[in-house]
Amino acid sequence: MLHTLNGLLFAASLFLVAGGLWLRDRLPAPAAILEASLPEPTQVAQRRAPFTVASGGVDYTVAPLHTYELRGLVVSRHDTSVWWNPTHRSWWKDHLNVADLCVVWGENLRGGVYRELDYTSGSFTCYVASRDMQTWNRFDQTGFSNNHLLTADPRVAKLLRSVRPGDQIVVRGWLAEYGHDAGMPFRRGTSVRRDDTGNGACETVWVEEARVTRRANAGWRAAVPVGWIGVLLSLIFWVLLPPRDVD
Numbered sequence: 001m002l003h004t005l006n007g008l009l010f011a012a013s014l015f016l017v018a019g020g021l022w023l024r025d026r027l028p029a030p031a032a033i034l035e036a037s038l039p040e041p042t043q044v045a046q047r048r049a050p051f052t053v054a055s056g057g058v059d060y061t062v063a064p065l066h067t068y069e070l071r072g073l074v075v076s077r078h079d080t081s082v083w084w085n086p087t088h089r090s091w092w093k094d095h096l097n098v099a100d101l102c103v104v105w106g107e108n109l110r111g112g113v114y115r116e117l118d119y120t121s122g123s124f125t126c127y128v129a130s131r132d133m134q135t136w137n138r139f140d141q142t143g144f145s146n147n148h149l150l151t152a153d154p155r156v157a158k159l160l161r162s163v164r165p166g167d168q169i170v171v172r173g174w175l176a177e178y179g180h181d182a183g184m185p186f187r188r189g190t191s192v193r194r195d196d197t198g199n200g201a202c203e204t205v206w207v208e209e210a211r212v213t214r215r216a217n218a219g220w221r222a223a224v225p226v227g228w229i230g231v232l233l234s235l236i237f238w239v240l241l242p243p244r245d246v247d
Helices: 002-023 087-091 133-138 154-162 218-240
Strands: 042-045 051-055 058-079 097-104 117-121 126-130 144-150 168-180 186-188 203-214
Touching (some): 002 218, 058 117, 058 144, 058 203, 097 154, 097 168, 126 133, 126 144, 144 168, 154 203
Parallel strands (some): 144 203
Antiparallel strands (some): 042 058, 058 097, 058 168, 097 144, 117 126, 168 186, 168 203
């Protein structure tokens, strides 16, 4: 009996892990999109002197260009601190760019076309793919952006890294250029328009305030760690349980 119950625990836990990994980044239905996520980004050219900030033992110079507010739905993300991507930390010594978020807004959300596309994020780019030209033609390419988000504040960094596809966000700060001279000199600029494409089309944002206005798939996201705990407990029980009697 105990072996049977433990087998059920193992199977149920694997289901939670698999289901959570599959559904935790599911994009919400149009009815779940907040009005606050629809407006296009706003930017205003303002003068602010470049400033120096330290992060990860490196001193950076940040040059703000425009105030910037971004609202929308996150459809893809890249965590720049992942161990399998040495580009940012090891090669460029870039500890300011804590996360990249690909965000859509406006008519792409109102019309629901965002759910008919596939999104992936690489180290520097957000890729959008469509299964047919009709869907692609409905997608407003000026209604999404890939955003390199900069901060030296651990609390802001933690929040930005917690954001997953399906979440709706507000980010306020500055479109900015930044760089350092630690080892190999490093410089990165920013786009200041939404209708450009290709290299240099991403927005680089010095983040002063960030907020998740609505999180998605809370249950499935919680299912992953709960499922792994269940798998671990099941394996421990298998070791501790007496051998099954076999007639």
